[in-house]
Amino acid sequence: MSGRLLANLVLVPTILLTLGVNASRVAALGEEARGSGPAFGNPWAIAIEANGNLVVTDRGLEAVVRVNPLSGDRTIVSDANIGSGPAFGNPWAITTEANGNLVVVDAGLKAVVRVNPVSGDRTIVSNANIGPGPGFGDPFDIAIEPSGDLMVVDRGLEAVVRVNPLSGERTIVSDANIGSGPGLKDPFDIAIEPSGDSVVVERGLKA
Template sequence: MKFNPPPGWPAPPERWAPDSSWQPDPSWPAPPDGWPLWLPVTNDVTKTKVLEAYFDGARAALPEPPLIATTPHAIQEQAAQSHPRRVSTTSPSSSALQWRPRHRAVIVCVVVVAAIVVSAALTAVKFAGSSDVSSYTSPNTGALTSLNGPADVAITPVGDLYVVDGKNNRVFELLAGSSNQTELPFIGLNQPDGIAVTTNGDVYVSDSNNNRVLKLAGGSKTQAAVPFTGLKNPGGLAVTADGVVYVADMGNNRVLKLTPGSSAQTGVLFSNLRNPTAVAVDAAGDLFVADSGNNQVRKLTAATNTQTVLPFTVLDAPNAIAATADGDVYVTDGNDSDRVFELPAASNTQSVLPFTGLKDPGGLAVTAGRDIVVAEYGNNRVVKLSISPKHGGSFACWDGAAAAQGIVDR
């Protein structure tokens, strides 16, 4: 980010850093209405940290939200427009607001390149003392190589795996039983973020930095733009069985809907969203959204068209969401939380799933057999948790490693 001093303010030092002694003074004149204090700089790799003291001292001289970067929340939203799924901040009440590098970095970016391998046969390791944990064997026999910033995953009912390779601007398909990955023929991608796959093989991808959603019809080699308009850093996607497409329009703080055969999008009636990162739809047509800036998960019930906040607690930065046919909801939580939560249907009590060593978990998918698959950006890998409907399970990294976890009493 580049500081953009308003009239009457002296310029800060070049690439102002957290350890700089320069601080804005509350006695300086208030910026004009709408003045953007912070401007994104392409390929700026500086880790930027803004001290809370700045806001305590200068708050009275600054305009009110929603102007850009005038409060901790506004700075979070501004950063989120360029790398929304991986924006990480401390709480606004904490002593500092920090941007950590994420895969979507136009403003802030540190990239680590690594390889991910999908094991030919991942067998679940039973938990000690658990009698009803069934073994699981992955139908995938190939390898996903040279991934760089996996952003999202999708799995079909037959076990076909799709991965958004965010920093490499490509999408991979690994069919069940195949030994070869295939790069799908999307062209011109710039930071793809979300993915959804239908039962007939249509693949939808949010091309975030190009502000569009693309569709590759099953069996086709030619992409087509889905006729959403006015998108700003679109993120997570969901597609219903009858072809309705939902997208989290993160930069515009809204969720959009497009019905089959229509070119007229409609806004979904969620109120006061902040940086919505992902959406999911269950079998009843209920819509869920990860409201990252408000650290909430919301549900819009189809039958009543009413929204509620689901009883997840202590969410730090909900990144992605999945909902099962029977109403269970799963959420990846980023920032320093690095956890995956489950909220069973009709329950008010969340549980933490026993993934270990997660770093910046992103998109996730849940199979019919209750295998939870997560695109783990921070460790450049895809991980899977195999669990039975009632008790326990096993955790495996899709690089061929597997490790037993403790008993999960569910």
């Protein structure tokens, strides 16, 4: 997929919801297990680290929370008080890079943010001021291509945006003007198939 301007988009029934949509249920593991640590405020999206720990974005706490999958213990990985860098504004989706770094889509900052999983330091990967290309409108979900490029669905732009993880450059992969097929109206979630194709849950099209 690296170097391709256009990615093939495949629409699937909305019944195939991703963990990001139902993260409040999954993340509730920590509460149901009566684990120690700060209670969730508004848990939203979830990813799994290489060691099996769960990392959850919490919009209420404006934080990334690590959850022990056995004990349910919750630990703040990064928030306004833990880790340097810009504080989260509205952290939505989260994924993990091959090197273990966490990558968060923040709708409040209109940015993609890289989080050090040990220190909690936050670094802007891409926003209107970092990296060329169209600024984010309402970035909502994220996935990582085999090449390491970041794929973001943006509800404001009604588009899928590829982000270079080093330069922050943003390139529209698919929208009403790029790519054939029905235009995106409310792209909600994204995943990458083994073939490299992007699969999008589209609430506007109910597909």
